Amino acid sequence: MSGADGVKRYDPEFTKRVYKMDNGKWVKMCMQCGICPTTCTLRDIMDHSPRRIIQLIRAGDKEQVLKSNTLWLCTSCYTCACRCPRGVPMMDVMHDLRHLAEEEGYITNQSHMAKVYYNDVAKRGRIWEGGLTMKYGLKIGIGNALKMAREMQDVGMEMLKHKRLSIFPPKGVKNPAKLRAVLQKAAALAKEEG
Amino acid sequence: MKYNYFPGCASEGTALANYHAFLAVAKKLGIELNEIEDWNCCGATVTSSVIGEFPAQVLAARNLALAEKQQRDTDIVTTCSSCYAILGLTNNKFADEEFKKKANEALKEDELEYTGNLNVRFLLDVLVNDIGVEKIEAAAEKPLKGLKVAGYVGCQSVKALRGHYDDPEYPESLDKIIRALGAEAVEFENSNKCCTGALALTAPEITVSAVHPIIDGAAKAGADLIVTPCPLCQMNLDAYQAKANKQFQTNNNLPVLFITQLMALAFGLSRKEAGLDYCIVSPYQKLSNWV
Secondary structure, three states: OOOOOOOOOEOHHHHHHHHHOOOHHHHHHOOOOOHHHHHOOOHHHOOOOHHHHHHHHHHOEHHHHHOOOHHHHOOOOOHHHHHOOOOOOHHHHHHHHHHHHHHOOOOOHHHHHHHHHHHHHHHHOOOOHHHHHHHHHHHOOHHHHHHHHHHHHHHHHHHHHOOOOOOOOOOOOOOHHHHHHHHHHHHHHHHHHO | OEEEEEOOHHHHOOOHHHHHHHHHHHHHHOOEEEEOOOOOOOOOOOHHHHHOHHHHHHHHHHHHHHHHHHOOOOOEEEOOHHHHHHHHHHHHHOOOHHHHHHHHHHHHHHOOOOOOOOOEEEHHHHHHHHHOHHHHHHHOOOOOOOOEEEEOOOOHHHHOOOOOOOOOOOOOHHHHHHHHOOOEEEOOOOOOOOOOOOHHHHOHHHHHHHHHHHHHHHHHOOOOEEEEOOHHHHHHHHHOHHHHHHHHOOOOOOOEEEHHHHHHHHOOOOOOOOOHHHOOOOOOOOOOOOO
16 A cells, blocks of 8 residues: 555545546446456456456556556467457557656666667667666676676577677667667657647 | 568567478468568556556557658557557558547657558468469478467467457467478367467566466477467476476477578578578477478
8 A cells, every 4th residue: 555644545626637648548438247357367466357457446546557567478469359258459458558657767778778778779779689688687786687697698699699689789770869869859740649 | 371470579589480481381372571661669558657648548559640741551560469460450440530630740750640541451461362372282392291379379479459360269370380380280189278478578477377378288289389479478388488488397398489480491491591490399309300
């Protein structure tokens, strides 16, 4: 329970904010039938099922939603979307929620990776897979990075041995500055709409 | 057959095998591939969490605009299931005039514009529906007789754009190609389960637990190897197989190839053209008759 200091746990403004996001209309469409958790690969290790996330959004339980590992465990496999009787693209809702969680400062390994990934896109226009893991390692802190290096060295060595991780970045787009200008303009347009 | 080709970032690293094998196979089948000049990362399913849904869609749309600028009225083909999902879903958004106007306003910063008139196609779709299994069968100079192949389609390849070219729950296109190459397509348990995609990088323990039942299912069904069209599926099943064996005390030894690699072999192309050296679980024993 997050309302220990008398801070209101249920915040209707949060519900409204999610409704206004790109996929907010789908949150309203859900009829809580529960088919999504029955199809979900990682339901067993999610702290809240996808169905429950929708319920928590409607209730305005901002903290429970934004700190939930569900947002980041969704693999975007689209299986639940195939079976949802209302056609709700749950992963798109999760993508919106991740963005909100990022803005509100909820940090996870996956959000670190997303940042590193995006930085590469913004800098070069393309992903340098070999560099991704290294930059991610820097982001999660030295202790975690060393642990990862130890646990993953077998996979990493095999990937290197079979020439599947380039040591140097492949070429990016010709003019990354223009690509960034496009993204900035898009962000401004999205903001205008609120 | 002519296409605007979107290779995607994996084709420059983890999925180099797919890149080379597809080019070789396409040549053999008379497919003209024109790589989209100056393409950028599609953004995958992670970018929107940093910059929001609309800017992420515009990032993907830049590729659609570049493709149209390069060759009008020519379909885009991609070999990556994630790129397919992102580019295809973004392309669908262009049916909405308001979205189109807004997206083009942003694309103008790079002197680009997109009408929404192209189709985004996945490799399997093009192979089965444009080229056709008969032509693939005819090109298979060295049919893979006696080889048992577990076709693992992956999720985004068929489930993101539902009903575009195959059944999302019971996909058939991959098995059709396997059979056209002369191999036996084996049914196996957990063939429709997710490999957990990019979680492999941030939560490898989850991926190991997820790939194990898929690999094990294929092994128990008697498969000699697994094929997939998807770069992330290929990497997870191949690179994490040893870890899965260790954790679950199994001795599975299933090579995991891209479907394009298997096609290259059946087409009589060399081991180099098929990119077999990129495979982590060695495929040479199982494929000794064809290499």
